[in-house]
Amino acid sequence: MRSAIAVSAADGENPVDMLRAFRHRDELIGYLRGAFPTAAAVDDTIPATRGGRSVAERLLKAIEPARYAATRNYLDGAVTRLAPYLRHGVLSLAEVRDVALRKVEAPQQAARLVSELGWRDFFQRVYRVLGRGIWRDLEPIKTGWSAADYADTLPADIVAGETGLACIDAFSHALRTTGYLHNHARMWLAAYVVHFRRVRWQAGACWFLTHLLDGDPASNNLSWQWVASTFSHKPYMFNRENLEKYTGGIYCRVCALQGRCVFEGSYEQLTARLFPRLPTVKAPASTVEALRKVEEHRSSGVKPVRLKKPIIWVHGDMLNPHSPAFQAFPGAPALWVWDDALLQRSPISLKRILFLYECLIELPAVIRRGDVAREVLRFAAEQRADGVVTVDSPSPGFRTRRRRIEQVLPVLALPALPFVKPATPLDLRRFARYWRDIEHLAMQPTVAQRTL
Numbered sequence: 001m002r003s004a005i006a007v008s009a010a011d012g013e014n015p016v017d018m019l020r021a022f023r024h025r026d027e028l029i030g031y032l033r034g035a036f037p038t039a040a041a042v043d044d045t046i047p048a049t050r051g052g053r054s055v056a057e058r059l060l061k062a063i064e065p066a067r068y069a070a071t072r073n074y075l076d077g078a079v080t081r082l083a084p085y086l087r088h089g090v091l092s093l094a095e096v097r098d099v100a101l102r103k104v105e106a107p108q109q110a111a112r113l114v115s116e117l118g119w120r121d122f123f124q125r126v127y128r129v130l131g132r133g134i135w136r137d138l139e140p141i142k143t144g145w146s147a148a149d150y151a152d153t154l155p156a157d158i159v160a161g162e163t164g165l166a167c168i169d170a171f172s173h174a175l176r177t178t179g180y181l182h183n184h185a186r187m188w189l190a191a192y193v194v195h196f197r198r199v200r201w202q203a204g205a206c207w208f209l210t211h212l213l214d215g216d217p218a219s220n221n222l223s224w225q226w227v228a229s230t231f232s233h234k235p236y237m238f239n240r241e242n243l244e245k246y247t248g249g250i251y252c253r254v255c256a257l258q259g260r261c262v263f264e265g266s267y268e269q270l271t272a273r274l275f276p277r278l279p280t281v282k283a284p285a286s287t288v289e290a291l292r293k294v295e296e297h298r299s300s301g302v303k304p305v306r307l308k309k310p311i312i313w314v315h316g317d318m319l320n321p322h323s324p325a326f327q328a329f330p331g332a333p334a335l336w337v338w339d340d341a342l343l344q345r346s347p348i349s350l351k352r353i354l355f356l357y358e359c360l361i362e363l364p365a366v367i368r369r370g371d372v373a374r375e376v377l378r379f380a381a382e383q384r385a386d387g388v389v390t391v392d393s394p395s396p397g398f399r400t401r402r403r404r405i406e407q408v409l410p411v412l413a414l415p416a417l418p419f420v421k422p423a424t425p426l427d428l429r430r431f432a433r434y435w436r437d438i439e440h441l442a443m444q445p446t447v448a449q450r451t452l
Helices: 025-035 037-042 053-061 065-071 083-087 093-102 107-135 156-160 166-178 183-196 201-211 217-228 240-247 267-274 324-328 340-345 350-360 372-382 396-406 431-442 446-450
Strands: 310-314 334-339 366-370 387-391 411-414
Touching (some): 025 350, 053 093, 107 396, 107 431, 166 183, 183 201, 201 350, 310 324, 324 411, 366 372
Parallel strands (some): 334 366
């Protein structure tokens, strides 16, 4: 009996391909406003940042690893601006690492940049293990407050950028209008939400995912948990002196609350004010047992599946025209599907839709929308394909869709280019433990790793 989700080209309504060719960016933006009114209603601002491999390659060529190491904590530092392209697989961590090592005289000059790439790899590995569990507190909060002491909803003045604090309001405005925040600004804003306003980190994480062009559940949620202390041994906090140092004082000089804001005081004073019941015993490493010793994931479907005429399923974790799927099956018909149900459940801003679409139109892929598994099977039927090839992802949503497709057709999920290939299980309870085990591999170029 045929599976209930199996389709043929004649089943249901005829599919409608979305447009791929536009005379200029404004025409694309107008098209997307009409096609995604919910996203436009969430936020209709258009950032200067553009999607696509061509833009990513130009940015990659411009990175300055040594300057990054010396200035990355400053808002005007030599940061890479590569996060959106890394999040969507337009660039790989290994590519960036390899370029960084080639740009320096001594590998140690690139070590700071490589370690930051390591954070992203670490978070992806945790995500693969925990899946949707990254939305739950991984550990008890270590602030002295109980979970019931935190509000569930983000206050309107933070969202609107109307707190009266020049720095916080500027960060909120930048998030909503550009889809970008410097990493330090993200930490300050998250600390303000969780510790100064006592709001659950999940509310802030959802807000970030709505707007950030690099919005990624793994890096986003686990960074919020690190700030909140539910995936770290203590809460992250800051004071005015710290903020003024790394911003050059640009916000403090114009702030109406200068000298009397909530960030005034030493760390000792702020700790006493924010966490009057702070535990005195240092918390142990994560007690999430699943993270203790984790084997590197190996795609279980790669070897047994043999396909002669597949289609390529493109998803949001791999928008690279040189992906393993395109390289393994050059010329194979490819498909991207906007998941309408997901966009209804978790609305994102138009700027995120725009970035993704600009990445898509650099790929040789048909663009459709609807139920992902159903549309992939429909497309496969149209092409008389014998299976589906894609690139593996740690996303629980990817795994769910893959299982549905596999009820009808074989799926070959190729592994993405790895950042490191450890020979032994990794301890993922803390970044420091993970980095201790893989630093020597992370600091080697990709070719060298292949010889191990």
